[in-house]
Amino acid sequence: MVRRKYVVGNWKMNGLRSALAEAEAIFAGARARERVDVALCPPFTLIGPMAALGGATGGQDCHAEAAGAFTGSVSAPMLADAGAALVIVGHSERREGCAERDSDVKAKAEAALAAGLSVILCVGEPLAVRESGGAIDYVLAQVQGSLPGDFDAARLSIAYEPIWAIGTGRVPTIKDVAAMHGAIRAALSERIGASVAAVRLLYGGSVNGDNAAELLGAGDVDGALVGGASLTAAKFLPIVEAAAELG
Numbered sequence: 001m002v003r004r005k006y007v008v009g010n011w012k013m014n015g016l017r018s019a020l021a022e023a024e025a026i027f028a029g030a031r032a033r034e035r036v037d038v039a040l041c042p043p044f045t046l047i048g049p050m051a052a053l054g055g056a057t058g059g060q061d062c063h064a065e066a067a068g069a070f071t072g073s074v075s076a077p078m079l080a081d082a083g084a085a086l087v088i089v090g091h092s093e094r095r096e097g098c099a100e101r102d103s104d105v106k107a108k109a110e111a112a113l114a115a116g117l118s119v120i121l122c123v124g125e126p127l128a129v130r131e132s133g134g135a136i137d138y139v140l141a142q143v144q145g146s147l148p149g150d151f152d153a154a155r156l157s158i159a160y161e162p163i164w165a166i167g168t169g170r171v172p173t174i175k176d177v178a179a180m181h182g183a184i185r186a187a188l189s190e191r192i193g194a195s196v197a198a199v200r201l202l203y204g205g206s207v208n209g210d211n212a213a214e215l216l217g218a219g220d221v222d223g224a225l226v227g228g229a230s231l232t233a234a235k236f237l238p239i240v241e242a243a244a245e246l247g
Helices: 017-031 044-051 076-082 102-114 127-132 135-146 174-198 212-216 233-246
Strands: 005-010 036-041 056-059 086-089 118-123 156-160 200-204 223-226
Touching: 005 086, 005 156, 005 200, 005 233, 017 036, 017 044, 017 233, 036 086, 036 233, 044 056, 044 076, 076 102, 086 102, 102 118, 102 135, 118 135, 127 135, 135 174, 156 174, 174 200, 174 212, 212 223, 212 233, 223 233
Parallel strands: 005 036, 005 223, 036 056, 056 086, 086 118, 118 156, 156 200, 200 223
Antiparallel strands: none
16 A cells, blocks of 8 residues: 655644734645645644634644533644544653653543544653663554554554654664564554554654655655654755655
């Protein structure tokens, strides 16, 4: 099965309505490039306006419950109602900063799928684990603990983001990226069988226009989850172009 490349921008806590011009330019540039799917995940406040531009738009997190007394939280049905098509769950900035456990991430993924959203499930190791040689075991444990119980493989992507590479400019070797993605796909294959062919594996962590082609060309890398470089069309579209050329 040939999987289309998938490039997703995570705007994190960045973006006012004035930034919609950049999103519009990104979506326009993406439509001009075949063989690649592109999505942007802005702050909750911009999901509706960004979705109205006609491009795939997602949330950066959701609550595991559909509704209730959870002040400050946003549910998966609310994201869908606002126009979102997808949501990121388990990002390291949620796991580390908000003490989210694998079981929390799994519950969020299941809630998102039930609401009709596609899911990008994030996993990744801290630097100490990488340096100890335990990165693959650590990440595979996250995958097994966070994976929803029943799901349509075509609506699930897994993003490998080594924590020590996010926003630091440091990037693992291509060999290490390929090894991790291969291990994740092998573990998924044992879990879900032949449908693993539909799951897209993304790499994230200091992806930019200069290194995108090499990273996206590594074994079992189906796309990228991009942080800071996704905030402007000038920086993001070269990554999209690299994906399109490999698609």
